[in-house]
Amino acid sequence: MILTWFWIPFTLFATLTQTFRNGVQRNLTGHIGTLAATYVRFLYGLPFALLFLVIVHFFSGDSLPVVSARAVIWFGLGGLAQIIATALMLAAMRQKSFVITIAYTKTEPVQIALYSLVFLHERVSFVLIFAIVLATLGVMAMSWPRAPIIGDNQPKALVRPVIYGLVSAAFFALAAVWFRFGILNLTGTGRFMAATTGLAIGLSCQSAMILAYTLLRDRPSLYRVFQMPKLAATAGVLGALASQLWFLGFALTSATNVRTLAMVEVLFAQIVSRQFFKQGTTRREKLGIALLMLGAGLVVWLGA
16 A cells, blocks of 8 residues: 555654754753753644644544553653653753764664564564664764863763663663553554654653643743744754654654664755854764765665
8 A cells, every 4th residue: 555655754854853853952952951942842832733633633534543551651751751862862962962862862773673662562673673783884984083072071971871872872761662552552543644643642641740840849940941942943943854754654654664764864964064063074974974874775775
């Protein structure tokens, strides 16, 4: 069925949109702090997610799905994991190259393959494992330090963003698998409607968690969320659009396929880094990109 091929353009456009959203959030981090910049994509993204739900419902004619408590729990867990992953990613970006931080988070597919087996019982072929390993080698090539470690403080400066990036990838992997599980638990409607409803539920859970936490423990960050409304709204709409496309991809194929192909984000990050942050690329990083692209190409071949 030709519909199953749509996960490829959905994933590629989601990756491109997410790259720009990450760039906007990185700029926000310098102005309003890491936590406030983390909250922005969810609080400002929710209205757009609800708008997408109305649009898809109107044009598709599909009814709203049956929403079980089980599905809401999985979306809530996925939402919490995504909040933690985003905060760790932005914290890493403050200490390391934009491109290299994105590369650290792209170890995610290795972990998704394991989590998919545990939670969804989705087995991974040997060729797909090879593609994931190839892409991961590319990540390792890109993330290797450019210069030798000198001085007492430099090792910590190098290790901390690596840890943030890798743990961020773990939480992004859990979020992807739990979101897909939530979508599969929405019944009584088409795939597009299920994915769009899942996004609305997920962002609603995330916004509720953020508001509850900030009102109790971090009101200053909540106030800062509204200090730069135009830039924050840009991050919100880009985040909601990227999530909408991710969820559509998850509705059509395995999370492993989607997030491995998403490694092409490193290429988009290179462009953003060069244009906005004036950060160059070494030969080793270019080799890493080539390996990433080869691995991603294998995933497309397998998924198609």
